[in-house]
Amino acid sequence: MTLALDILLSGLVLGGMYALIALGLTLQYGIARIMNLSYGECLVAAAFGALFLYAGLSVSPLLGLILVVPAGFALNWLLFRVVLTPLVRRARNAAMLEVDSILATFGLLFVIQGVMLVAFGGQLQSYSYLSVPVHILGTTLALNRIIALIVALVIGLGLYLLLTRTRYGTALRAIAVNPAAAQLVGIDMHAASALAFAAGGAIVAAGGVLVSMFLTFSAVMGVVFTMKALIVVIMGGVGNMLGALVAGLVLGVAETAVARLVDPGLTLAVTYAIFLSVLLWRPTGLFGRPAR
Amino acid sequence: MRITVSAALRTLAVAAAAVSLAGAAQAQDTIKIGWAISKTGPFAPGAGITTLPNYQVWVKDVNDAGGINVGGKKMKIEVIEYDDRSNSEEMIKAVERLATQDKVDFILPPWSTGMNLAAAPIFHKLGYPQLAVTANTNKAEELHKRWPGLTFWLGLPSEIVDGIVATFEKIKKDGKINNKIAMISVADQFGIEMSGAARTGLKKAGFEIVYDKSYPFGSQDMQPVLKDAQAGSPDVLLAFSYPPDTFAITDASKVLAFNPKVFFVGVGTAFPVYKAKYGEGAEGVMGIGGSDASLEGVKWYIKHHKDVIGKEPDRWASPITYASLQVLQQAIERVGKLDRAAVTKEINTGSFDTIIGKIKLENGLSKNIWAVGQWHGADFYGVAPLDKAGAKPVTVPKPAWK
Numbered sequence: 001m002t003l004a005l006d007i008l009l010s011g012l013v014l015g016g017m018y019a020l021i022a023l024g025l026t027l028q029y030g031i032a033r034i035m036n037l038s039y040g041e042c043l044v045a046a047a048f049g050a051l052f053l054y055a056g057l058s059v060s061p062l063l064g065l066i067l068v069v070p071a072g073f074a075l076n077w078l079l080f081r082v083v084l085t086p087l088v089r090r091a092r093n094a095a096m097l098e099v100d101s102i103l104a105t106f107g108l109l110f111v112i113q114g115v116m117l118v119a120f121g122g123q124l125q126s127y128s129y130l131s132v133p134v135h136i137l138g139t140t141l142a143l144n145r146i147i148a149l150i151v152a153l154v155i156g157l158g159l160y161l162l163l164t165r166t167r168y169g170t171a172l173r174a175i176a177v178n179p180a181a182a183q184l185v186g187i188d189m190h191a192a193s194a195l196a197f198a199a200g201g202a203i204v205a206a207g208g209v210l211v212s213m214f215l216t217f218s219a220v221m222g223v224v225f226t227m228k229a230l231i232v233v234i235m236g237g238v239g240n241m242l243g244a245l246v247a248g249l250v251l252g253v254a255e256t257a258v259a260r261l262v263d264p265g266l267t268l269a270v271t272y273a274i275f276l277s278v279l280l281w282r283p284t285g286l287f288g289r290p291a292r
Numbered sequence: 293m294r295i296t297v298s299a300a301l302r303t304l305a306v307a308a309a310a311v312s313l314a315g316a317a318q319a320q321d322t323i324k325i326g327w328a329i330s331k332t333g334p335f336a337p338g339a340g341i342t343t344l345p346n347y348q349v350w351v352k353d354v355n356d357a358g359g360i361n362v363g364g365k366k367m368k369i370e371v372i373e374y375d376d377r378s379n380s381e382e383m384i385k386a387v388e389r390l391a392t393q394d395k396v397d398f399i400l401p402p403w404s405t406g407m408n409l410a411a412a413p414i415f416h417k418l419g420y421p422q423l424a425v426t427a428n429t430n431k432a433e434e435l436h437k438r439w440p441g442l443t444f445w446l447g448l449p450s451e452i453v454d455g456i457v458a459t460f461e462k463i464k465k466d467g468k469i470n471n472k473i474a475m476i477s478v479a480d481q482f483g484i485e486m487s488g489a490a491r492t493g494l495k496k497a498g499f500e501i502v503y504d505k506s507y508p509f510g511s512q513d514m515q516p517v518l519k520d521a522q523a524g525s526p527d528v529l530l531a532f533s534y535p536p537d538t539f540a541i542t543d544a545s546k547v548l549a550f551n552p553k554v555f556f557v558g559v560g561t562a563f564p565v566y567k568a569k570y571g572e573g574a575e576g577v578m579g580i581g582g583s584d585a586s587l588e589g590v591k592w593y594i595k596h597h598k599d600v601i602g603k604e605p606d607r608w609a610s611p612i613t614y615a616s617l618q619v620l621q622q623a624i625e626r627v628g629k630l631d632r633a634a635v636t637k638e639i640n641t642g643s644f645d646t647i648i649g650k651i652k653l654e655n656g657l658s659k660n661i662w663a664v665g666q667w668h669g670a671d672f673y674g675v676a677p678l679d680k681a682g683a684k685p686v687t688v689p690k691p692a693w694k
Contacts, residue, residue, distance in 0.1 A: 006519070007516075010513075010515055010516060010519075014512070014513045017512070113332065114332075117331070117332060117336070121340055122330075122331065122332070122336030122337050122339070122340035123337050123340045123341045123565070124337045124341070124535050124536065124560070124563070124565060125565070126536075126539045126565055126569050127568075127569055128543070128569055128570070131543050131546060131547060132547070133547045133548070133549065140547060140548055140549075141515075141547070142515075142543070142544070142547045214540075214543060215512060215536070215540075216535060216536035216539045216540070218336070218337040219336070220332060220333055220334060220336045220337065220378075224510060255513070256513070256516050259507070259516035259517060260516045260519070260520060263505060264476075264505050264506070264507040264508075264511070264516065264517045265479050265505065265506045265507060265508060267507065267508055267511060268508040268510075268511075
């Protein structure tokens, strides 16, 4: 029983991190319809921002959020307006926009990575912040990871309520479902998409700052985060906040359970096994609706 | 019109001849040294810590001193650098280009075992010596026989494992630890090879391996693994891990207050960022590599590296990389001309004084290596091979986490 509880809590904390890094992508991909391949690089850039503030100016990463998150929002808004809006305008259908956005952000990936390499070099970065034990129900957990879980829950649930319970949220979901028809009922699609994309950027910035407290990172590691986020987003249903949250937590608990009960060597295998079975039985993700 | 064109062509031809003449004149004054290294892609962190900074420091040192003395003439180094983007095909293309188009005099090796082994046939074909400092393979002697220009500087994996086993055996014999070991390893070639050899050696030495598991490359949470390792109450944690995991294992151990008497983690332990991150907590932590920080050469090197690059070097392959470049320089100076075959022969047979002491290759292998290191204060000292001159006595038990 204690082992089960231990696995559950440790798994939720790991899953919280997965959900946290996926929430921004599900907004960008699901609502703004941009499959952002440079997502991981944005996360690493935020991590560098946190490191710079912490190591250079002794600003705590949590305080750093106040600076890094708005910066992430502003930069992503600008990025959408300058680079991606032309793609949205000329795209004749969703498939074309998807291909174009993948190509454009693939290029962007190298631009961001190159800037980080020049600014910070290629070496690994690691620092400790709030790496202190917290004892909950007989389980020992690291405080920095718990904070990441809490932030993921707050953002995930908050956005879910925002999207489903408010008028503006309904407008955003309308764009996701049918951008052409959304414009017919008076929704400013470009403004709303830009906002959704920028909000996704703000979330990934928060994610980058928080994971930098406990993960080792380098300028070239972005793709690792993009892949994990993509798996969580597709599993949860593209554009679905609750889906990303649940999918992240499920992966975390499953990985921890396999590591403790079977063999730590199989954690990757179980991730992809779950991913595959979700794709086979629910191709639109756990919480996604079938495409119409 | 025709006249104008031919006149223009003539001007161009003259200009081209002038440029090539200038090039030829320049080539007599400088030694062209090229390298293809991973500046981007997944290998960039490793190459950026161990290899590239040392190339830069060495070139600066040589040029500041007026150049390499080739037959009585000081020749400065001219560098040609390519980014192999962590891709072995790109690296091979760049090496070929360095040799055939840029016509460099010497080529410095890429980073990592895989890249160096991939590069070996082409270095051999083109007739360049390859001082493969970051290559670590048990097939070293066999490969050196096949490609005599290929030399190894880091010791064999088997020598490293032997050093680890001998160290643990000695402290067990001294009654400082019990015979229980928890071993974890990353599930790739490095982890599998090292843990396989260690398993056999440790069992032979009378150790009981209470936990023995591997985890996938890129795992982001080591806490579950460590909880089970801790449950066997071992006196030794032995991890064959990569840098991100090395940090994750240390973090998780601190959080779990898991403080075995011997705490041995893999690649990354010798990095200055390890010391910077854990501060006093790093005291007593063991890992692969090390250096004899009491040597004047090593002391000078660590400070000098920091002055030039702005950060300290890692304490495993970095000093050796710098030393290998000193060997190259001394070999060129002894031969007295840019004759690659003769320089290769001199590297293989000569004896050299370097920052890490004397180096003399035996069958293409340097024997001046450290298998096990331990953090003592500000430095990561070599502790094994136990009988090597300058080996620092091991501190056991490791102090509590701070």
